[in-house]
Amino acid sequence: MEDKLKQLWLTAQAEIAAASPADGETLRTKYLGRKSELNQLLGDIPKLPSAERAAVGELGNHIKAELTRRLEELVSRQAKPADDLFDPTIPGLTQRLGRLHPLTQTTDQLIELFQGLGFSVAEGPEVETEDYNFNLLNIPANHPARDAWDTFWIKPDKGAKERALLRTHTSPVQIRYMQDHRPPIRIIAPGRTFRYEAENATHSAVFYQLEGLLIDRGITVAHLKAVIDLMVKGLLGEGVKSRLRPSFFPFTEPSFEVDVWFKGHWLELMGCGMVHPTVLANGGIDANEFSGFAFGLGLDRIAMLKYGIDDIRLFLSGKLDFLEEF
Template sequence: MAEELTLQAEHAASEAESLDDLRQVRSRFLGKKGVLSQRLKELGSLEPEQRKIQGQLVHQQKKAIEQIFISREDELKLSLYQKRLDQERIDVTLKGRYIAPGALHPLETTVRIVLGVLQRMGFEVEEGPEVEDAFHNFDALNFPPDHPAKEMQDTFFLAEPFKDKFGAPSLLRTHTSPVQIRAMEDRDPPLKIVAPGKVYRCDADVTHSPMFHQIEGFWVDKHVTFRDLKGILTELIKGVFGESIPVRFRPSFFPFTEPSAEVDMGWQNGWLEVLGCGMIHPNVLRAVDIDPNVYQGFAFGLGVERFAMLRYGIPDIRLFYESDVRFLRQLQDPLIR
């Protein structure tokens, strides 16, 4: 039986044609809900002597399967490297041509600045799919059945055959919070993750776009408190906009956090709301099989365009998407490459 599982893992790993495919296959065998995790749980029903023998066998098998995936990952990385070498060959006999120096888009610059501040505080960057199912986008995040975000006029739903296992249509994700659910499904706490990416909502005016960028962050551990949340977000805002910027927190409501807060920063002799946050709701932890009596955590989300508009003094969000080089050249940041 053990040899059969090892052969299955070896075959599945060899079939993976990309690193993303390999991660999914690896999760099937070694993830929190994978085959080997289930076998370890079953050891509890055995007699002590038998449990010791079987436990050693399962751990040996786990090491063998881990080595299979490590070897396959090395092969895929080497293959990608070889393809890059083949594709990026330069003919040095050609006459040189002037290429104007490029620069990062102001939204990408803003993302790198925000991620840089959070990574220095120990957050790991993770991404997820832009086409989501209702469970990861709504249900696991404690959205009630009649929430407005589930209506067609607020969210881009996809037509058949893109339906999840419950028969609900798939959708373009409305926030990057599903990355939080996927990470907690696949791994045990502690988790300290920040998730950047595109999101989609039926909204368009000078400060809103149907497609925009969001950064979600969360931290789950045994002793995470609201005090930690306030400290991290205060450092984040000051790291992006300057040490002299005052910050305040106001009570608010989100389905997936309790208590929740809006975060304001001092701006032009007043206050301006810049992001939302709160302690992760116990229902969200239960949805991914994490015991809220043992673990707790916080989550926060910010709009990249909003941070960029404030940082550069841009009055209209649509300017970011018009690809006007004259506009973009004005926003080049020589310190970010």
């Protein structure tokens, strides 16, 4: 019985496939009609031994449903007039894909990278006090080092004791986090930062940074180098080399610039260094027991490097043509 059904299926489906819509009714009578072979076979199923009955029944019903579907399909081809005017080469209707800003994408990429290394994300306010932005980071008033940070100041209220400002870097988050947490500390702090300076293709008064801080017992320059190198490779590619060279930042000692060998040039990528003992102390951490490193990179700069963007002002331009490229 099972073989007969299978044989019937093979014959029928071949014939339907070769048939024209006009044959539909004839074939329907032949294969599905009351006197059709299939109908007879199905009618014989109850006579089968009970062990076989279920399986054969299922096969028979499946064949019946499938033949019904195929015959309907065959007939429906006839029902529709041939669509001679259909042009398969017609262009698709424009679909709009939304996009995240290139700086969001760059930030997200770095967050993902550092989260993979166990770094948490920390944040701080954009309006800061002089203490958090400068003094606690070992940048005293009137020190020539402060000239490196041209500052937007907030108009003080009458009788205000502290001066507020728009943070010139994300480094205040270091202090805030240290004050609230004990080592081991492993954070990154992305955020918006501000410099009081005229804007041109390479300078923006509003820009974005990502700060990193790692503190534990026995952290060394060798650790700093390894983590930076890993970051560079994760960000720009496995083959990209990095190197450190001496620099100066008031909140790290020793301080370094990181260069990367990228597209045939050594390019300055970011600053970093071992957290200055004074800064550790200001964060409430015993510099005799713990050491750590910090780094800060310009997200705008990274995005410009990555995508080859030549004008930093494009980021805040709101130009959709620009944003569509990412």
